[in-house]
Amino acid sequence: MNTEIRETNATMTDESYMLQAIHQAREAARHGDVPVGAVLVNPTSGEILAVSHNTRERDKNVAGHAELNVIQEASKIVKDWRLSDCTLYVTLEPCPMCAGAIMAARIPRVVCASKDPVAGAMGSVWSLHSHPVHKEIPDVTFGCCEKEATQMLKDFFADRRQG
Amino acid sequence: MNTEIRETNATMTDESYMLQAIHQAREAARHGDVPVGAVLVNPTSGEILAVSHNTRERDKNVAGHAELNVIQEASKIVKDWRLSDCTLYVTLEPCPMCAGAIMAARIPRVVCASKDPVAGAMGSVWSLHSHPVHKEIPDVTFGCCEKEATQMLKDFFADRRQG
Numbered sequence: 001m002n003t004e005i006r007e008t009n010a011t012m013t014d015e016s017y018m019l020q021a022i023h024q025a026r027e028a029a030r031h032g033d034v035p036v037g038a039v040l041v042n043p044t045s046g047e048i049l050a051v052s053h054n055t056r057e058r059d060k061n062v063a064g065h066a067e068l069n070v071i072q073e074a075s076k077i078v079k080d081w082r083l084s085d086c087t088l089y090v091t092l093e094p095c096p097m098c099a100g101a102i103m104a105a106r107i108p109r110v111v112c113a114s115k116d117p118v119a120g121a122m123g124s125v126w127s128l129h130s131h132p133v134h135k136e137i138p139d140v141t142f143g144c145c146e147k148e149a150t151q152m153l154k155d156f157f158a159d160r161r162q163g
Numbered sequence: 164m165n166t167e168i169r170e171t172n173a174t175m176t177d178e179s180y181m182l183q184a185i186h187q188a189r190e191a192a193r194h195g196d197v198p199v200g201a202v203l204v205n206p207t208s209g210e211i212l213a214v215s216h217n218t219r220e221r222d223k224n225v226a227g228h229a230e231l232n233v234i235q236e237a238s239k240i241v242k243d244w245r246l247s248d249c250t251l252y253v254t255l256e257p258c259p260m261c262a263g264a265i266m267a268a269r270i271p272r273v274v275c276a277s278k279d280p281v282a283g284a285m286g287s288v289w290s291l292h293s294h295p296v297h298k299e300i301p302d303v304t305f306g307c308c309e310k311e312a313t314q315m316l317k318d319f320f321a322d323r324r325q326g
Contacts, residue, residue, distance in 0.1 A: 062244040062268045063226060063235055072226055081225040096291050097267055100260030100284070105225045118296070121263070125296055126289075128259050133281070133288055 010144030014111050017041055017089045018145040020051060022113070024066065025091045025152060028053035035152050038066035038090040040074045040083070043109070049074040049086065066090060067098035071105050083107050091149040093120035093142070099128040102138065111141045113149030173307030177274050180204055180252040181308040183214060185276070187229065188254045188315055191216035198315050201229035201253040203237045203246070206272070212237040212249065229253060230261035234268050246270050254312040256283035256305070262291040265301065274304045276312030 010018070017039050024037025033054040040050045052069035056062060067090055075081050084106040091113040094102060099121035102110060110122065110129075121128045122140050130137050173181070180202050187200025196217040203213045215232035219225060230253050238244050247269040254276040257265060262284035265273060273285060273292075284291045285303050293300050 056244055060238055060242055060244050061235055062238060062246075062264055063231055064244075068226055072224055075223055075225060079223055081219055081223050081227075083225075095263055095267065096284075097260055097263030100258055100263050101225055104258065104260055121259075125294065126291070128289070131288065 010111055010141050014089070014141070014144045017048070017087075018091070018111065018113055018149075020048070021066075021089045021091050022145060022148055022152065024051050024053040025149070028055070028066070029152070029156050031055075031058040033057045033064075035156050036066045036090065036092045038070045038088060040070040041087045041089065042085060043087045044085065049077055063097070065095065065098050067094050068101050071101055071107075075105075081105060087111065089144075091145075092116050092153070093122050093124055095119045096121040096126060096128060099126070103129060103134060106136070107138060108136065109139045109141075111144050113143070113145045114153065115142055173274055173304050177252070177304070177307045180211070180250075181254070181274065181276055181312075183211070184229075184252045184254050185308060185311055185315065187214050187216040188312070191218070191229070192315070192319050194218075194221040196220045196227075198319050199229045199253065199255045201233045201251060203233040204250045204252065205248060206250045207248065212240055226260070228258065228261050230257050231264050234264055234270075238268075244268060250274065252307075254308075255279050255316070256285050256287055258282045259284040259289060259291060262289070266292055266297060269299070270301060271299065272302045272304075274307050276306070276308045277316065278305055 021037040021039045025035035029035040037053040050070040050073035055064035087109040089111045093112045093116040115124045184200040184202045188198040192198040199217040213233040213236035218227035250272040252274045256275045256279040278287045
């Protein structure tokens with residue numbers, strides 16, 4: 001167990017799901033995509049509805065971000081585009097496209113590992129989720145497994161600069 | 164030809180593409196989706212790469228907006244997620260998800276019919292496209308075939324209230 005002072009309100013359960021998202025992110029790097037992974041969970045049952053990773057480069061599809069992949073996969077399972085009883089775990093703060101999809105799908109809780117100061121749309125560059133136009137504002141937690149996720153991104157870009 | 168004073172810088176060519184987007188929007192209404200249509204064009208060749216409409220309700224897929232549908236379809240054709248030589252015609256101002264995808268795909272020109280005061284992310288509620296974080300800001304034109312597109316949306320919601 002990690003005994004250092006935690007600067008996040010993520011729980012141990014959150015960490016176990018985020019470790020699966022990090023595992024997914026590593027899969028993305030294997031095919032040359034920026035390592036970002038996501039897991040979509042029903043927090044009541046504990047069931048994992050979908051796991052995925054960034055496939056934008058592999059599939060030449062701008063919508064192939066980890067978050068949109070799990071959202072679409074989960075919607076097929078629950079046969080609804082509304083995912084209002086799900087928690088999304090993602091290794092990097094969502095971009096505007098994914099934050100927009102998260103809000104549209106009415107996902108009430110998002111747990112992120114790293115912030116994205118370049119394109120983060122849930123607090124860093126934009127705060128799409130907390131605009132007064134929304135009736136319900138999702139709970140957004142940062143810092144769950146942040147070190148691992150940030151190091152993975154650093155390693156990926158360092159390798160790419162050398163490659 | 165419409166001789167009234169035009170409050171848009173859309174061209175006659177723009178109008179011909181937008182009429183096809185409006186035709187697409189009507190298809191959406193036929194299966195109970197909010198009538199929004201889109202057409203993605205290579206403005207140099209005049210080639211239409213993709214046409215689509217809102218399929219969110221039909222396919223139970225939050226990403227099934229007209230803009231994301233044409234972007235993904237066109238990417239399959241050009242085998243690239245970058246669509247930096249395309250113009251997007253859409254009957255309603257893009258939402259945050261679609262505006263995010265448009266920016267990510269580097270689409271340099273967007274022509275819209277109606278503004279969306281509820282969820283518009285290219286000027287109405289948000290201005291995702293003009294944030295200083297972007298190296299290139301797309302040209303966004305409003306008001307092309309606005310009357311037809313707005314009336315179509317009004318009719319759809321009026322029918323739904325009565326239904």
